[in-house]
Amino acid sequence: MNILLKSAKIVCPDNKGLHLKKRDILIKKGIIDKIGVSLEAPSNVKVVEKDNLHVSLGWFDSSVSFGEPGFEERETIANGLFTAGKSGFTDIVLNPNTNPVPDTSSDIVFLKERGKGKATQVHPIGSLTKNSDGVDLAELYDMKNAGAVAFYDFKKQIANPNLLKIALLYAQNFNGLVHSFPQDNNIKGKGVVNEGEISTMLGLKGIPALAEELQVARDLFILEYAGGKLHIPTISSAGSVKLIAEAKKKGLDVTCSTAVHNLFFSDETLKGFDSNFKVSPPLRAKSDCKALIKGVKNGTIDFVTSDHIPLDVEHKRVEFDNAKSGSIGLESAFGALNTLFEIEETIRLLTKGRDRYHIEEPQFTEGSKACFTLFDPEQTYTFEVKDILSTSKNSMFIGTSLKGKVYGIINNGQSNL
Template sequence: MNIILKAAKIIDPDSPYNNQIVDIQIQNNKIIKIDKEINHADFKTVSLDNLHVSQGWFDSSVCFGEPGFEERETIEHGLEVAAKSGFTQVAIEPHSYPITDSQSIVSFIKQKAWGKATDALPIAALTKNSDGSDLAELFDMKNAGAIAFGDYKKAIDNANVLKIALQYVQDFDGLLIAFAQDESIQGKGVAHEGVESTKLGLKGIPALAEELQIARNLFLLEYTGGKMHIPTISTSKSVELIKAAKQKGLQVTCSVSVHHLVLTDKKLNGFDTRFKVLPPLRDEANRQSLIQGVLDGTIDCITSEHNPLDIEHKKLEFDQASFGTIGLESAFGALCTILPIEIVIKKLTAAKGLFHQKQYSIAENNQTCLTLFNPTGKWKFSKSNILSKSKNSAFLDCDMQGEVYGIFNNNQLIINKKI
């Protein structure tokens, strides 16, 4: 595909054109020229209001359901949603049936995603059937295309299993994902243990359930060496623990979800199960600590934590409903209401490096992997903005800022509007 992006402001610290408004000429998936004014009759021109471009965004935690839960979301349609939401790569969690715990399932996901504009990068289960007992076929799944290993929303209770896994994956430079939630402390909790859960009569999940697990996992990492990624942290103490571990030289990274940065447990007042997530939405003090962790670099990346669920799993009493919210469509708009655009872009692209994916700065002769967007303009997220098959969004009726136009990746231009 041959196109020229007209009057595009580049947001890319790695680019010599950072913060400049330029034309970008692309031919056969490569940037061939960047200049103030480019015109060529044989190239399609793309002109959009207040167009900004950055390196393509990477989401480190996305669920699509397939195989097994296609009624929630399919891989093909999910990747279309991701593209229109600005993501050029998504890491797909092993939240399917069967669980991604074998080379064949990893290959299935890669095959279903072949030729799409957005790349699907499978995260494989760390243990067989994600039951926490025996390690899955980690090396075989790595060779099939798995980019990391972790049991989705399940902590490894057996410390020795986690220790052996950390030691084993070092042989092939593997990345281990360690979700942090002590289930014995969580118990039957459904909301953050605090003032709001007490007022509403909901069983609480103490912050300690997350923090205790993180502390244990960091001790194991210090003992074994290797690399660990802690997904979707949610408390002030978690930020402190990870910051201290990094200062000690441990190879630990972490992420936070968009909804934990933007929303608090005050949203639970109506017992709306769209706000039932794991970890639970915390209070304002924890939210502010998470934002500070993003700003000071302790938190490495931000994820939409996209988890489509059908009404049979969400239209229930709060105690009975499943944990999870969709988030691809609302991620950028929600983040722009609380963070500077440079930080938003940095945290939406940082996971590429953490998960060993190639990064292409916006420069001449580089491969094209771009996200197109407008960081200005205020609006409200509504049902019409939901592109996913499932509609369980925690951001309905929330204020947004900015607009995603689409992506250019794998020599494909995906745009949300007519040009």
């Protein structure tokens, strides 16, 4: 793969020499050969010129779900990685919510083999417990050796506090990262949306922020006792931000993420009873959105994720109470973040997180592997079904005005431009 990017504005805040400079970038056989003001295209080199072309290091998403194996009608690994690449992501962490769940080393090998040779690289998470049943720990060490980057019972509460304690203690032997979903099911009960004025008005059962914050507080106490590395995915409440900020001040090894949609939408969007807005954790009040955005800006919240969850129409086009939770988000992630934040902050959020999962960090230097995302940060548009590349179409962003379009990626010796 030989490519010459012409007049690309580089967005790389960590590289002061190149940040916000327009440069030509020559890539030969997947390696950055030259970066210069005006480079001539050698023979057998594809020249790429785009309107308002910007380039950054490749983007990373810490929470992506597909369907294969078991739910291929929702999304295959091949089409999922194609969608991720066209959405600007060069690396994605794959959630363990398939059928069967990946709870052995052979399952991890299967997922890595299915994603091998693609422009977007897949990094699978292994199930924390066997069959994600929350009873016995899965083969954590073997899965780590096979390539699992963390361990997680996807969107399921670790109900047994001793299980979390043992997992944190055991994973320290091989520097493993444990995920714990922030939700107490006993407090959640049969709730489907955020508990508050909107849920009361709509007559829908509520999930109080207490259900999340109680679990977060418990997990942080266990982490303080046991040690280890803990990641709390997709927090949604102001109280959770405060609890995690206090834990970090204590020096605990904890990170957390929030979903783009929990920053962008509040529970007021539920007034239309559109099941695409049913997610877990739920969309919360505007005050929570503000607290989450503040937490992102001050670094309390480590990563922002698309929390991409494809679901077939049979699980979404039903009564709100009966619909499954989840929204796709890869295709809209950049446009939504770029609408909320300045472009430099947006790129910072989209490129951070790899180190937590021990994934190689790309570099913007000559001689390094080319790992780039190409985009136009100024283009505004209304997100429509035609913008969705996923097999499933359950996006809450349909009809929303967004800012920023992705051209594609260059990574792993390939491009999809």
